[in-house]
Amino acid sequence: MIRRRLPSHRRPGNKVPHVLLVNPWITDFAAFDLWIKPLGLLRLGGMLKQAGVRVTLLDCLDRHDPEWLRRQGLKKAKSRHDGTGPFHKTVIPKPAVLKGVPRRYGRYGWPLSFVEERLKVLRPPDAILVTSGMTYWYPGVVEMIDLLKRIFPDTPVILGGVYATLCPDHARRVSGAHAVVQGDGERALPALLRNSAGIRMREDPNPVFTVSRPLYSLYSNLKTAAVQTSRGCPNRCPFCASHLLVPRFEPFDHREAAGMIRSVVEQGAHHVAFYDDALLENRESRLFPILRHLSEYSVRCAFHTPNGLPPRLIDGETAAMLFRSGFMTLRLSFETVNPERQQAMGKKVTSEDLKNAVKHLRAAGFSGKSVAAYVLTGLPGQGPAEVMESIRFVYSQKIRVSLAAFSPVPGTDTWREAVDRGLLEDDSDPLLTNNTVFAASGPDRLPEWFVRAGTLVSLGNSLLLSGKEPLKDALFSRELKDLSLNPS
Secondary structure (H helix, E strand, O other), X not given: OEEOOOOOOOXXXXXXXXXXXXXXXXXXXXXXXXXXXXXXXHHHHHHHHHOOOEEEEEEOOOOOOHHHHHHHOOOOXXXXXXXXXXXXXXXXXXXXXXXXXXXXXXXXOOOHHHHHHHHHOOOOOOEEEEOXXXXXXXXXXXXXXXXXHHHOOOOOEEEOOHHHHHOHHHHXXXXXXXXXXXXXXXXXXXXXXXXXXXXXXXXXXXXXXXXOOOOHHHOOOOOEEEEOOEEOOOOOOOOOOHHHHOOOOEEOOHHHHHHHHHHHHHOOOOEEEEOOOOOOOOOOOOHHHHHHHHHHOOOOOEEEEEEEEOHHHOOHHHHHHHHHOOEEEEEEEEEOOOHHHHHHOOOOOOHHHHHHHHHHHHHHOOOOOOEEEEEEEXXXXXXXXXXXXXXXXXXXXXXXXXXXXXXXXXXXXXXXXXXHOOOOOOOOOHHHHOHHHHOOOOOOOOHHHHHHHHHHHHHHHHHHHOOOOHHHOHHHHHHHHHHHHOOO
């Protein structure tokens, strides 16, 4: 944990302490709401409420907020059939290091004026907890902290989350927060609030197991929810930062996890996304009991798996359980058809694993429209031909492709590889790791090809959704061949 001098802040008398939780904007070239919720921040809210603290939430990414809908003249947020949808975008000037990128940069979420109005009607809190997402979204964090300090100049602002954990030195220099929490906020929170705001709460030596339920009651119009039945991951993929954020795989009690899901559905959530990094790990003793419990209580909602499921763990029983339980969106972690790269990534999946998983999913009742496999592009040393062959293989299984542009995450093996290849410096601005920037630049990544590959996948997925096979379509096949042979 990195600290700066905290402002003095005292509560008169025995007034109930008040903590404001803030989920700031996303600043990027593109952003879309894939059931996003600030889970870590909401878990802290649960801790605080149990300790008798009054908790307020400002979630700038809440598309369903009633006041925000009224401001737009809408009765409900614009959403797809699966509950996902677009964020409001405000075009803002690009940071200097991104000036050469030929795309419009934006602040995604509530407009600045609306956020200011919401903050100014609040009683000054005793402490403010700000979370952070992708490292290259930090400009939105900096802007939010500056706003909070102007409106509440006597309140300590504490920053945590992904950016704060992976880039703590950078966060200390530029965020403006009075304190930066690196790592587990649940364990650090009691001492930090006591020292910064005089808020005393019971310190739990192992709070992740006792406070696994996010405080979703802070939302007044909950339509979608993100949940976790565990934290961390037993695998260590070279491009993933899961082990840096949570060093150990920590499963939650399956009864508590089932109760959490029941709670958000009872509150109004129609779509629930599992944000576990290892949802199928020990599934017979974890996920299966959760799904059976929900079935016994007739809990009805659509489930989604945006983080990707390992094809190797999808057998006939698992596929049938997922289908019966109402899973609507399945993403499979495939990444590449290249066997050497599969080996380098930890041998967690082979092309044969994907074939078998798709076979079991189809037998259970899933269609290719609801199943997609992630294909990575822009990895250090990865050429266009490998990506095209991976795309071809996924479409040969008659499922959709989800093209994922590689973003080097500080501290991971692929980050070190990118630095060793001269693609980044150890102290590079996190903005340069934005996948829009990194995946389309450098000697192995061609900007024009990158755009064409995205267009090709959009065409392939559209064909699949209309009941056609992309590999039998003349236009698709011609473009696929051309991108493989003539990428420049």
